[in-house]
Amino acid sequence: MKKVTVGIVGGTGYTGSELLRLLARHPQAEVVAITSRGEAGVPVAQLFPSLRGELDLAFTTPDESNLTQCDVVFFATPHGVAAAQAAELTAAGVKVIDLAADFRLQDLGVWEKWYAHKHPSPELVPLSVYGLPEVNREAIRAANIIGNPGCYPTATQLALIPLIEANLIDVNDIVVDAKSGISGAGRGAKVDMLFAETYDSFKAYGLNGHRHLPEIEERLSVVAGKPVNMTFVPHLLPMIRGIEITAYANLTQDISLSELQVLFEKRYKNEVFVDVMPQGSTPETRTVKGTNRCRLAVYRPQGRNKVVVTSVIDNLTKGAAGQAVQNMNILFDLPESMGLDTIALLP
Amino acid sequence: MKKVTVGIVGGTGYTGSELLRLLARHPQAEVVAITSRGEAGVPVAQLFPSLRGELDLAFTTPDESNLTQCDVVFFATPHGVAAAQAAELTAAGVKVIDLAADFRLQDLGVWEKWYAHKHPSPELVPLSVYGLPEVNREAIRAANIIGNPGCYPTATQLALIPLIEANLIDVNDIVVDAKSGISGAGRGAKVDMLFAETYDSFKAYGLNGHRHLPEIEERLSVVAGKPVNMTFVPHLLPMIRGIEITAYANLTQDISLSELQVLFEKRYKNEVFVDVMPQGSTPETRTVKGTNRCRLAVYRPQGRNKVVVTSVIDNLTKGAAGQAVQNMNILFDLPESMGLDTIALLP
Amino acid sequence: MKKVTVGIVGGTGYTGSELLRLLARHPQAEVVAITSRGEAGVPVAQLFPSLRGELDLAFTTPDESNLTQCDVVFFATPHGVAAAQAAELTAAGVKVIDLAADFRLQDLGVWEKWYAHKHPSPELVPLSVYGLPEVNREAIRAANIIGNPGCYPTATQLALIPLIEANLIDVNDIVVDAKSGISGAGRGAKVDMLFAETYDSFKAYGLNGHRHLPEIEERLSVVAGKPVNMTFVPHLLPMIRGIEITAYANLTQDISLSELQVLFEKRYKNEVFVDVMPQGSTPETRTVKGTNRCRLAVYRPQGRNKVVVTSVIDNLTKGAAGQAVQNMNILFDLPESMGLDTIALLP
């Protein structure tokens, strides 16, 4: 069987290197081009020494890269880049998967408010599909442009969807307390992200508004069939990889914890990447590190009216590059977990 | 001026060693006895090499320790120990400060439910005072027995008291998402607390109920003048010291963020250990490590109805031994910050 | 092709869980039994949640486990256990791979001095083979009992072998400064290995003699054809996985750095798991985490007489379970890297 040929635009950041790690072992995909203006000519294994002996490929300039000859192109770029190039690629029959935010929101007004510039290709937005396979699998299969979900939105939606689909909670008053490892901030040289500024410390950030909030609200509103309102506070963990979110909502119906457990297990019964843990367990980020899994657990503390869900993912894998490969597998009719079967290190 | 003579019961754990660090530098206190059955005869500096050259003292058995000759005795022991010995000590005129939970709750029924055994001296409970100086300073000054607050309850109460005193929030629906460093679990040899089990990972725990919940609810109910209901979920941070809590509540009055800021600043204007940070700041645990400070910030995200407060302390200092020394200073009419003026390392 | 059937004795520690991680993905091996008296009946995925959905197996008592029916049995046990059971297993035609130290030393006098008890089966020792494939591949292929090398000895030997084989250094005066992550201390509940005792700190240990010293000296003496003398000082890194050793030796011949580089590259040209990095590089432990690779670099600082080699491995993989699987692959004529092709996470 002919392998899927893959191009990656912007491969020098952390989602780019994660794509390389996953695709280097993918049995039915082959990275044929990875672009970087700054590193053109440099072997990827020089920038990412974990790839020494694993991937014989060098960065190329966008012009040299013949992206229109690829089957699929991933954009691991700043916001705005994918939208500017998607039209040409899709016209050439290339599938586009954007790991940035250009195709995450359907409401362009909201997009332009939160991303603070004009959308480069508004006409493509309605044609794009939001790439959360656990909700949108069939639409993804037929899509030409996929907006790969944000990391927090992935962990949050998987935690809340069963409750919202079953109409069990007050969607006007949801609290999501989110914590992320530092790799989410990217590979840019910023004083705030130095080891000496972040190790052995913890803080909230983005309290005035994080761009993942409108994404979560828009997508959950689609699920709910009505507007969803959420208070979303992210925090910075002194770890490289891993997101945990703890979601709190008020139950609108009386439902026992055991029934909640059954609800979640049923909802995700066929989802290979979502693990509903047994009652009383607590998901740990280390058990999903480097994997495409989400593990979650549902609680009703003290039997009160509040339902609590805790959910963990690896922000670079299920929260970015892993989910992108999962979407690629769906697009090309490959087994959904192909190339995504890593087991987390423990310890 | 004669120094305050101090006894410490149970000095081999982390709150005990933190008491030693603070008292070794206290200009008006002298540790004259520190008990440990297991380590009797061993110099404290052998167990805690950071004290080499700082404190010339050895552990003694409780019998040798002449605790009734001390001015004050700190209990850094498991729950139940202070309550069993407090009557004898207070009869001898010794002040008692319990760093465990024997005197944190006035409602004995609740205490016995959460601590799962009979209280050893129920008659002393009504005579004891809850040692949160920012609320109870005058009562502390006159007390013989002080129940030193729990770590989470300290960070949480300081975050919420201004809002509750001003009757601004719905006290029936408060969410507190709390995160603590691992030293809170103590110095016992447990597999779950090994480095290899906790480093580079994050998880919720205690979702079925943490003992600090009834303490917070009881104390805030006193402030509110009516029952307070809270959802409280603690999490384990891969750090040694530091607690951050993010509290979420619904406003019952329309109040601007600037007015909220003023409210907090006024409430803590005279509190040397509470730092209300400027609007838009986010407290970091590293800035309070090893200090007795609480730093907090108040937000009203997206101008919606939810008020959010983030608050940080060092769980072993303001959350345990530092607050105990602060209480001792009040008891003996010393300046409240004496011996508590450490500046956190940065970086 | 029939899969190799595998038994694991003592699977509740860290080398046991690492064997499970690797073998769960091995295309030609199947774990059929994993013993633990304490955890008999418990699914492995309950103890190691990273294995949920990956391995459907429970611990069994040694009696139930039918180890004599396996093709190969791994011992991930304390010293002494493998030696006590190896005779029965090899008599039944089962290959034995001991991850402890029973078959690492040929000199029983030295063994009994350092391991402080009588060797349980001295007659088997001369029949066993030291399982460092880069030196002993042909002997391993024919062996019935393999003594899997220690972690420090693996990193150290790979660093020094090219120099000793070429007779380039004074083998009477080698210094090895070694650093290891904490997982090397195992999963036992010890206060010294608590997170709160080891995080954010670094120290030497074992200065009076580490058991890996006689192992390294014996094996390198075989290579040198004369006694090798080494000063070996291990240190404890605040990380879970990873060993780095820096080796220092005096050159006995004048040889340029470029010639040293060529020497190392030639020696390891055909070794898939040894990566000689380009001149001027420095191996990082993160690039080998979870993998079976050793990366190393050779230097001659300031052009002086001292040659310096720095070498990194993952102590649980190439330093234990990964190397054991590599030995299994050799024993059963499988491709040597089968099941060992993980790429390290970066970042």
Add this chain to the structure above:
Amino acid sequence: MKKVTVGIVGGTGYTGSELLRLLARHPQAEVVAITSRGEAGVPVAQLFPSLRGELDLAFTTPDESNLTQCDVVFFATPHGVAAAQAAELTAAGVKVIDLAADFRLQDLGVWEKWYAHKHPSPELVPLSVYGLPEVNREAIRAANIIGNPGCYPTATQLALIPLIEANLIDVNDIVVDAKSGISGAGRGAKVDMLFAETYDSFKAYGLNGHRHLPEIEERLSVVAGKPVNMTFVPHLLPMIRGIEITAYANLTQDISLSELQVLFEKRYKNEVFVDVMPQGSTPETRTVKGTNRCRLAVYRPQGRNKVVVTSVIDNLTKGAAGQAVQNMNILFDLPESMGLDTIALLP
């Protein structure tokens, strides 16, 4: 008593903030000016929130700062700055303490080779004093310009001086394997020092030559009265603060471990900041964090010919700002440990 008035040039880096932490609590010193072109006008507590409520001071431009009115000026600047300004300051009667390398080496040829530019004021170098009080106390007392030692050189010299003074080792073949926390790399925004690039990893660096090597060799040669030759390999620890060095040398005389222990204890008997630990102990970096102490231990492994010394300091305190304050105390006839009595946090 009039306080010593202090100016700090270049206060936005990590040695600058450490000076501020220490001097904010110094009973006989007062920081009157801290310069920064980039941050002029900004309160120091805004850049370093740990100083909120502790120090009421803002950065000023060099021109505004009236440094010639200070009693002493510390330079926490890149190499070259102090040398350019020292003449003017000393002419005005101001003492100069340079925390960079301008006055660490007497041999200007060596300096210019390693620092790769011309020394800005070669005439001042012979007048300056190397500020290691444990060797140079009397010269420091009379100095006008002090070259504050490097971090590695401090830990290394304190480890080796007793052996060299007693003429016990071969000074032609010393190995120093050094490890440092990341704060040593400073507060500049570099990709290599990001949390995501350095956490959970370990590596050697600077194998081709670190600038601290010539400093150590020059100073130890003075002690030895003949040239000292060292192989010095630094490594990067995933911690913020802390240096450990392990030094290896060949004994030239037969001396027992107990005699070595006595030698070290005698040498440092009157040194408040050097703690010779009891035989068999191992110094941990955490026990000196934030303090001005060096702890060390001496070994003779297996009774062989190699003496091994392990020594720990905090690179920002005894390795930089703390030692600078110690030098200031000596210069102004203050008790040497004034303002330097912090006890390390444990845990």
